[in-house]
Amino acid sequence: MQLEGKPPVGIFFDSDMGVRMDSVLALALLYGLEGKSEARVIGLSVSIPNLIAAQFCEIVGRFYAKGSKFLRGLPVGLAAGTREADTHALGPAVANSGITPNIRSVNDTADPRILLRNALTAQDDQNAVIVCAGPTTNLAAALDLQGTKDLIAQKVRFLVVTGKAPARWPTAVVVAAESDILFPASSIEKDFGYTAHHPIAEAYRAYKPMPYDAPTTAMASVLHAVRPNESLIAQPEQKDRILQTYIELASAKPVDRAPKKL
Numbered sequence: 001m002q003l004e005g006k007p008p009v010g011i012f013f014d015s016d017m018g019v020r021m022d023s024v025l026a027l028a029l030l031y032g033l034e035g036k037s038e039a040r041v042i043g044l045s046v047s048i049p050n051l052i053a054a055q056f057c058e059i060v061g062r063f064y065a066k067g068s069k070f071l072r073g074l075p076v077g078l079a080a081g082t083r084e085a086d087t088h089a090l091g092p093a094v095a096n097s098g099i100t101p102n103i104r105s106v107n108d109t110a111d112p113r114i115l116l117r118n119a120l121t122a123q124d125d126q127n128a129v130i131v132c133a134g135p136t137t138n139l140a141a142a143l144d145l146q147g148t149k150d151l152i153a154q155k156v157r158f159l160v161v162t163g164k165a166p167a168r169w170p171t172a173v174v175v176a177a178e179s180d181i182l183f184p185a186s187s188i189e190k191d192f193g194y195t196a197h198h199p200i201a202e203a204y205r206a207y208k209p210m211p212y213d214a215p216t217t218a219m220a221s222v223l224h225a226v227r228p229n230e231s232l233i234a235q236p237e238q239k240d241r242i243l244q245t246y247i248e249l250a251s252a253k254p255v256d257r258a259p260k261k262l
Contacts, residue, residue, distance in 0.1 A: 006124045007040060007124070007127070009039050009127055009157070010040045010041075010042035010128040010129075011030060011039050011041055011131060011226065012116055012119055012120070012129075012130045013044050014047055014116075014130065014131070014132045014133070014134070015027070015045075015131075015134050016047050016133065017050075017053040017054075017056060017090070018056065018087030018203065019048065021183075022214060022216055022218040024203045025183055025204075025216065025219050026133055026218035027044075028250040029223065029246060030131075031252075032248070032250055032251075033226045033249055034064070035064070035252050035254065039226045042122070042123065042128065043116060043119035044077065045076065045077025045078070047112075047134050047136075047138050048081075048087070048135075049078065049081030050087050051078070051103065052087055053078075056090040057076045058101050058103050059097045059199055060199050060200070063097065063199055064254045064255075065254070074115075075115065076103065077110045077115040077116070079112060079137065079138055088207075090206075091206075092203075093199045094199075096202050097197055097202065112141070113138065113141050113145050116139070117151060120155040123155045124155075125155060126155065128156050128157065129156065129157050129160065129225040130152075130156055130160070131221050132159065133218035135163070136161060136163065136165060136166045139169070140166035140167070143166060143168055149168065149170050150170070152170050152171060156171045158171050158172040158174055159171055159173045159174070160173075160224055161221070162175075162218060176221040177217075178217050179216045181239055181243050181246070182213035182214060182215060183213060183214045183219070184247075185212055185213055187247045187250075187251060188201050188205070189210075220242075223246070223249075
């Protein structure tokens with residue numbers, strides 16, 4: 001949803017990228033919405049201490065860049081810690097993408113709290129939405145930064161979570177119920193085949209033996225953030241339409257756009 005006189009809504013996407021396949025599909029959906037000028041990706045952060053997950057977020061952003069310089073120079077936020085979560089699907093996707101990550105070490109990533117605060121500072125009031133697919137630890141930590149809670153209240157319309165919102169969260173919260181709509185493996189084989197090494201398709205295939213159909217709860221969260229009139233709990237007659245929306249947006253080709261003048 002775009003408010004009159006404002007740019008498309010800015011989405012900050014925080015996720016446990018790669019732990020579940022729906023976070024990977026949700027990222028593709030988000031870039032599909034950006035390609036239609038319905039949203040702007042203003043920040044990506046990872047809530048698990050896994051460098052490969054941050055690398056994957058980076059190469060997916062660069063894959064979809066195609067002439068647009070927005071976001072592409074910004075760092076990816078990465079949660080601090082030493083325990084690497086299981087993101088076995090993302091290593092092959094990064095390796096087979098044909099894109100060399102600029103992220104080589106933790107020093108090449110950002111503190112998610114600072115990244116969120118800086119991203120929101122640049123937004124018009126009430127023209128940002130935060131989507132959290134996974135633990136809300138990064139968001140909870142951001143609330144402890146001086147002035148950030150008030151900034152969130154000023155800039156953010158609402159928060160969409162797939163779990164429980166952080167205590168003291170200052171905006172409206174939408175909780176995405178577990179979706180029974182499944183993303184079909186057949187779409188990965190057919191609709192993502194326009195390039196030899198699509199990072200989303202590479203991750204999907206590496207996650208577990210094909211064919212399998214993946215959950216879409218995180219996709220529902222992203223769709224609701226941009227199109228709030230779309231149902232998070234689909235009625236039977238709506239399910240086919242929503243699934244087709246997921247497929248169309250997630251598999252959309254990168255849009256070749258010249259950089260906009262500031």
